[in-house]
Amino acid sequence: MLRVEKINVSYGEFQVLHEVSIEVKSGETAIVVGPNGAGKTTLLRVISGLLKPTSGAIYFDGHRIDDKEPHEIVELGIALVPEGGRLFPYLTVYDNLKIGSFAKRARGGFRRTLEEIFELFPILKERRNQLAGSLSGGERQMLAIARSLMSQPKLIMLDEPSLGLAPRVVSRVFEFIGKIRSQGYSILMVEQNARKALELADHAYLLESGKLEFHGGREDFLRNPYIKKAYLGI
Amino acid sequence: MKSPWVKKLFLLLILVLLVIFPAASPSPYLVHIMTLIFIWAYISTAWAYMGRFGLVSLGHGAFLGIGAYVTALLFNYFNLSPWIGMLIGASSAAFLAAVLGYACFRFGVIGDYFALVTLAVGELVALSIIALRDTTGGSLGFTIRNLGNAPLYFQFSNKVYFYYLSFLFLVFALYLWVRIDKSKMQKALRAIGEDEIAASSVGINIIKYKMTITIISAFLTGIGGVLYAQYITYLNPHTLSGVEVSLAIPFKAILGGMFDMWGPTIGTAMIVSLEEYIRVSYGTKFIGISEVAYGIALIVLIIFLPKGLYGTLKEMKIFKNERRRQYGCNKRKEVILRGR
DSSP: OEEEEEEEEEETTEEEEEEEEEEEOTTOEEEEEOOTTSSHHHHHHHHTTSSOOSEEEEEETTEEOTTSOHHHHHHHTEEEEOTTOOOOTTSBHHHHHHHHTOSHHHHTTHHHHHHHHHHHOHHHHHTTTSBGGGSOHHHHHHHHHHHHHTTOOSEEEEEOTTTTOOHHHHHHHHHHHHHHHHTTOEEEEEESOHHHHHHHOSEEEEEETTEEEEEEEHHHHHHOHHHIIIIIOO | OOOHHHHHHHHHHHHHHHHHHHHHOSOHHHHHHHHHHHHHHHHHHHHHHHHTTTOOOSOHHHHHHHHHHHHHHHHHHHOOOHHHHHHHHHHHHHHHHHHHHHHHHHTTOOHHHHHHHHHHHHHHHHHHHHHTHHHHOGGGOEEOOOOSSBGGGTBOSSTHHHHHHHHHHHHHHHHHHHHHHHSHHHHHHHHHHHOHHHHHHTTOOHHHHHHHHHHHHHHHHHHHHHHHHHHHOEEOHHHHSSHHHHHHHHHHHHHHOTTSTTHHHHHHHHHHHHHHHHHHHHTTTTTTHHHHHHHHHHHHHHHHOTTHHHHHHHHHHHHHHOGGGGTTGGGGHHHHHOOO
């Protein structure tokens, strides 16, 4: 479904990603694990069109997307939940969701999608008239995920969904991601909390200093001695 | 909130009063002041189309100047009626806005940086007008050829026509504001004004919407320049372009409150009346003081009353009636001040 082929990405002179290739199959959850500054966020930004790679190619559903604009990529069915959620704090929960269905592909089905979302996240229905900026950290992350679902994507990309959340809240957020996963969405998630994220993963990648160091199924990943030591603390 | 029909009645009453005002007015001087208020209210409303979405331009003098000068020069040199010329003038202003906007939006120049770029462009246009003194008359300005009463050439012997004309333009600008508010462009721009990355991640074409509103605002401002120049029949780079006007326009809008459709109009009414009052009572003693006052007042306003006088009053009222909306609404100023 999503195929990233040997992309190189630079910020000016500084190269952030070196020959990175990943693949997310339909209905699968892939995670990218790695330390701070490894280029994880950059990878998601390139896929969503916010940054352009200097070389390499990205394909989604048979379309080449690495030269497309962000809004065109959303139209094709990729949604990004940016780092920290990036809600519209001065809009209500409802308006945040409404704007989530701005894409042409989603506008018609707004009502139906909204009902599904409210079923999935009842707390958002309760808080629909509240300003997004007044939500708690966990609710905000939930709303960010819900907003991305409003664009009726096929692939959801999550950037550090556990960032800045209390451990108990992190567990709840991952529970929600699990729910979404079971709805059949494909997921590409970038996380530092490797242990939690791996519980959901079908496939995992290890990114260090902009290079892919390892990739494989969940079991291979959990068995790798280096990963065990450096990322899982076993 | 007042019930809708009371509000409508109130608006209708004001409308009627304004329509009969010239006939009932004791002096043509008051009609003149009202005309000035309409023209500048129209221009600052056009400015606020952008300003309220965080696109704070400090260079609207560029659009004002281009609209006025292109139109007046076409008339003086080629005898082209300003009715047609104003479309060319305003389109030229819109064209400049498109070039400027694309350059800024493509490379992510937002917030304070956008304001700085526009400030420079406004001054650039003023300097160009001065530099082309052989055609434009430079700093001395130039006078539009007087044809006496020639409605086909946008000249009226009776100033009352300008009163009604500028009133119509203001009404149109306010009407367009409502139309924009009801469009999906408003939703997109609001999201963009809050957070560009978030907006693009939900599939909003940022460049398209920012370009559209910038071009609309510049086109209307260009027409405003024509209106002003035709009314005064004299063009001067300092009164139509450059930093002074470019700051005076946003000041009027911010004073009244740029997030509300009536804000710019109310702000303009206050400023124009105050300026006239000072001019009449103190004459030329304080010339130049208004710019100093603008600067200081602008700083105070943005820090303490980002929603402007009218906007703040209105909000206090909403607060009383709707407790629920209290969550952090006052922090709107971040929209204006937020840089990268």
